[in-house]
Amino acid sequence: MPTSPLDKVAHATPRPVARRIRGLTDRAIAWIFVAPTIFLLLAVNIFPLIWTIRLSFTNYRVNRPNRDVEWIGLRNYERILTDPDIWATMQATAHFLIWTIVLQVLIGFALAYLINKKFKGNDLWTTIIVFPMMLSPAVVGNFWTFLYQPQIGLFNYAVAFFTGVEPASFSMIGDVHLAPWAIVIADTWMWTPFVMLICLAGLRSIPDTIYEAAECDRASKWRQFWTITVPMVLPFLMLAVLFRGIENFKMFDLVVQLTGGGPGNTTTLTSIDLKREAFEKWRTGLSSAYAVILFVTVFGLASIYVKALNKVKER
Amino acid sequence: MTSKLLKSTALALVVSGAATAATADDLTLCWAAWDPANALIELSKDFEGKSGHDMSFEFVPWTSFADRMLNELNSQGQLCDLMIGDSQWIGAGAENGHYVKLNGFFDANGITMDDFIPATVTGYSEWPKGTPNYWALPAFGDVVGWTYRKDWFERPELQAEFQEKHGRALGVPSSLEELKDIAQFFQGRDIDGTTVYGAAIYTERGSEGITMGVTNALYNYGFLYENPDKPYDVDGFVNSDGAIAGLEYYKELYDTSVPPGSSNWYMGENIDAYRSGQVAMQMNFAFIWPGVEADPNVGGGKSGYFPNPAGPAGQFAQLGGQGISVVAYSEKQDAALEYIQWFAQPEVQSRWWELGGYSALKAVVEDPDFATSQPYAQTFLDSMAIVKDFWADPAYADLLLPMQERVHNYVVAGDGTAKEALDGLVRDWIEVFEDEGKL
Incomplete structure (x- = not known):
């Protein structure tokens, strides 16, 4: 039974x-x-x-259902790789990618280092710092649009307070020189907490005994930081860079909400450009080739990076 | 006898009720999310009561309206039974089989396009243009015009200062140059302790904004879409000397007369800037005028309206507005046609105007009381008499995007010269027409 x-x-x-x-x-x-x-x-x-x-090898257009589809070989790829406008969007993406990662890693690591110290209100500060990444990118985009408003935006008033320039004398999202930095600042504000959390996990994974041994050997705090903290947190930092790199390569919503890719094409990132080609110009074949190129680029770079990450871990 | 009569009456009622129930449909009407759409919901209650059909509405904000709805049509979706699509979609709607041709239906139901304002028939219903092939009923007449702060213009101290500076009274401008003078006059001026600016103009990059704005300058300086004698021949017409001067004018207006930060503004932003007292004038479609009149800050006589002023090559204004079409993929086409038949009635069109919708029916706009029925009614009539529209070809999106990019890059980002921008646009458009087999 x-x-x-x-x-x-x-x-x-x-x-x-x-x-x-x-x-x-x-x-x-x-x-x-x-x-x-x-x-x-x-x-x-x-x-x-x-x-x-x-x-990607055809001239197919989804909005021309009655037109014959022709096999055009590598013409779409050739057109993309020789188009100066597309290279300009690649440059805008590289600017965005590099600066957001640099700022987020530096600020994120610094915040994690401070939060890792035991002090009163530690948990409350952690919650406050993490708050921006809980918001939707569309909300953040809208929010920063108001902050950057020349007449009433708090950002302009803060800059005016520290520098003495007139708040309405500059427009962060309307000026071709400032707009690329406007999207970097907004993304950094939103995603630095994510990098901070990963760094915090790395910092908390370092056993206290290592620092105690270093203290016994009379190693200075500076020496401990460079020979213990940084090497042991490095794999975590590299992981954060990988996540943020992939995410920001695909960045769309925040930037569309904030600048719409303008002024001009100064903040038109590749994902925005790809969307325009595919769903506004309806060049389905060309945009497929564009997507393949981006996929190969991200996949290739990520593979190289993961190999480097594994080597760092093995050390 | 009485009993028999009662029984037969009851039976007739049951049968007619059953018949109504059997044919009652739930129709979905797709349009942009804006004030007139709310008025249409109110108007459509009459149709629901009379026909027994239920109406549902799918309204999408203007900035994503084309994306969303053209996706719907291209994928042969059945979301929309009725589509109030933008005027420029008519070519694609007809040639790609998205819209039902309405000629037979119009003939069978005594609806004639002679009853509608000619510009709206050409703009919203015909494809190919200038031929009696109808794919929509003119639903909402609209045109770009100007709104101005009449209360500011009438201030004696400003009048005197403007008179001294320009040698003429501060009033409705009769030319685009005069409009620029007025905008520059107000730029950065302190009014009641607030810094105000000259004008809110269209600069938006993502959808159609800057094109809908800049054309109001281009047309009036001599821009033509094509050689009048040779279709799709654009070189020398799109980038003529006049067109270049028009584009330079718009850039100067942007550089000297708009609020800071207005680098990506379209209808909504212009309305906000005007209502909040930031600007002396705003460029916008006429649909906003009922809302301006009702606004406690700027309505009730504080605002005035005027058509787009003339330039060296004439006086034109950008056509807006839409026609209502039956979607070819709908399974409820009969009910959708019933809606169009109801909507075309003069009394429904009159009510449409009362609710804030701009009727295109001559019987409404040619009524002797129409011009005085609202403070903006005469301006609407004057503006509708000078309209021009963007390409309505099936490739309209391919033609619009490079114009958005070229013009925005020159006007807002300051890239290159006006000539380079328009020469580039000519190259882009030739490529599109070659791709389409038109050249």
Whole structure:
């Protein structure tokens, strides 16, 4: 007589089914479990990727359903790689990517270092600092649009307070020289807490005994920082850089809300440009080639970076 | 006898009720999310009561309206049974099979396009342009015009200062140059302790904003979309000397007369700037005028309205507005056509105007009382008489985007010269027309 719940379930399995399952190998059962995931992966990721690659060699346009689709070889790729406007968006993306990562790593690490020290109100400050990353990027974009407003924006008044310039004399999102920095500042405000949390995890993973041993050896705080803290937090920092790099390469919502890619094309990042090609100009074939180029770029850079990260971990 | 009569009446009621229930549909009308859309909801209650059909509405903000709705049409979606699509979509709607052709329906129901303002028929209904092939009923007449702070203009001290400076009275400008003088006059001026600015103009980059604004200068300085004798021949017309001067004018207006930070402004931002007392004038579509009149800060006689002023090459204004079409992918086309038949009735169009919708029916706008029915009614009529519209070809989006980019980059970002911007636009448009097989 079955007694345990497991026995009861086994007993409840219809005999024909039980017989069939009993006849399966471990490998077959493993496939049964994995198959739905593989199917979903193929349907949602692999098939669209292959379809996109195929479209990238054609002149297909989704808004011209009645037009013949021609096979045009590498012409889309050639057009993208020789288009100065697309290279300008690549430059804008590189500017955004590099500066956001540099600022977020420096500020994030500094905040984590401070928060890691035990002091009164530590938890409260952590919660306050983490707050921006809990917001939606669209909300943050809207919020910073108001902050940057020349007549009433707090940002302009803060700059005016420290520098003495007239608040209405400059427009962060309307000036071609300032707008690229406006999106860097907003993204840094939003995502520095994320880097801080990862660094904090790294700092808290360092055993106190290492610092105690260093103290016994009379190592200065400066020496301890460079020979213990930084090397041990480095893998975490590199992970944060990887996450932020991939995310910011795809950056869309925050920048669209804040500047719409302007003024001119100064804040038109590749993702915004790709969206325009695909869903405003409806150049489906060309935008597929564009997407493939971006995918290969991100995938290639991320692979090299992950190898470097693994080497750092092994040290 | 009485009993038989009662029974037959009851039966008739049941049958007619059943018939109504059997044919009642839930129609979805798609349009932009703006004030007139709210008026249409109110207006449509009459249709629901009379037809038994239920109306649902899908309204999308202007800045994403084209993206959302063109996606819907291109994917042959069945969300919308009725579409109040932008005037420039008519070519794509007709040629790509998105809209139902309405000629047969109009003929069968006594609806004639002669009853509507000619510019709205050409702008919203016809494809190809100038031919009697109708794909929409003119639904909402709209045009770019100007709103100004009449109360500021009438101040004696400002009048005197302006007179001394320009040798003429501070009033409604009769030319674009005069408009620029007035805008510059107000720029940075202190009024009641607040710094105000000259004018809010369209500069938006993402959708169609700056194109809808700059054309009001371009047309009046001599810009033409194509050679009048040779379709799609754009070189020398889009980038003529006049067009270059028009673009330079718009840039000067932007550089000298707008509020700081207005580098990406369209309808909503202009309304906000005007209502909050930041600007002396605003460029905007006429649909905003009922809202301005009702506004406690700037309405009730404080504001005045005037059509886009003339330039050296004439007086024109950018057409806005839309026609209402039946979506070809809808399974409720009969009910959708019923809506159009109801909407075309003169009494419904009159009510449409009363609620804040701009009727394009001649019977409404040619009524002797129309011009005085609202403070902006005459300006609306004058403006509708001078309209021009952007390309309405199926490739309109391909034509709009480079114009947005070229013009915005020159006017707002200060990239290159006006000639370079328009020469670049000519190259872009030729490429599109070649791609489309038009050249």
